[in-house]
Amino acid sequence: MGNRLSKIYTRTGDDGTTGLGDGSRTPKDSGRVEAYGTVDEANSAIGIVLASDAVPADVRRCLVDVQHDLFELGGELCIPGHSAVTESFIDRLETDLDAFNQDLPSLKEFILPGGSQAAAACHLARTIVRRAERRAYTLANVEDVRPEVVKYLNRLSDLLFVVARVLARAESGEEVLWNRDRS
Numbered sequence: 001m002g003n004r005l006s007k008i009y010t011r012t013g014d015d016g017t018t019g020l021g022d023g024s025r026t027p028k029d030s031g032r033v034e035a036y037g038t039v040d041e042a043n044s045a046i047g048i049v050l051a052s053d054a055v056p057a058d059v060r061r062c063l064v065d066v067q068h069d070l071f072e073l074g075g076e077l078c079i080p081g082h083s084a085v086t087e088s089f090i091d092r093l094e095t096d097l098d099a100f101n102q103d104l105p106s107l108k109e110f111i112l113p114g115g116s117q118a119a120a121a122c123h124l125a126r127t128i129v130r131r132a133e134r135r136a137y138t139l140a141n142v143e144d145v146r147p148e149v150v151k152y153l154n155r156l157s158d159l160l161f162v163v164a165r166v167l168a169r170a171e172s173g174e175e176v177l178w179n180r181d182r183s
Contacts, residue, residue: 021079031139036077038132039153043070045125046160052118054171059163062096066156073149077136085148090155097159100166110178115168119175122167126160129153 018028026032046063049055055063072084113123133153139145168175 021075021082024080031135031142032077032080035132035135035139035145036074038128038135039070039074039077042125042128042132042156043067043074045121045128046070049118049121049125049163049167052121052167052171054116054118055167056170059100059166059170062100062159062163065092066159069152070156073152076149077139077145080143083146085146085152087148090148090152093152093155093159097155097162100159101162104162104165104169111165112176112178113164114176115164115174116171118171119164119168122160122164126157126164129157129160133157 016028018033019025020032046067050060050063050067069085069089072089076082076084113127114120130153133150136145136150136153140150165175
């Protein structure tokens with residue numbers, strides 16, 4: 001594959017702009033950069049989840065696939081007019097979500113982020129994905145963003161909620177339930 005990045009700094013961003021994948025320049029605080037930057041942040045947060053030794057093999061496989069998906073999704077957002085996310089990405093998320101959720105008890109209370117290190121990290125990743133979804137939706141109000149991008153992010157946040165529940169049970173055996181009357 002050769003060297004893609006032979007020099008890490010270019011100095012071209014010192015003026016407050018950044019290069020998009022199509023070679024054009026845009027302000028670093030543009031909606032497009034906010035959207036793909038938040039996707040990158042979400043991918044990094046999932047990396048923190050995967051750094052835990054407590055992640056079961058099936059969850060690990062799923063989250064590694066998600067990281068690859070997010071890299072492609074970020075590329076789609078970085079290159080105006082580019083398409084990368086397909087319905088098959090979303091179908092895979094739904095299949096994994098249904099499989100992980102199958103053995104979990106039904107919810108009767110709200111769950112607080114926590115339960116274990118990996119579960120708490122997964123909840124954080126979930127909230128970052130929700131922000132990425134909001135940023136993509138904001139971008140879609142002013143520029144073309146394919147609906148598969150927003151749909152993928154929406155489904156991913158659902159998946160990460162379920163995975164956090166799985167991780168809490170795998171590592172500590174319990175979830176932290178919200179208790180309004182904890183006095």
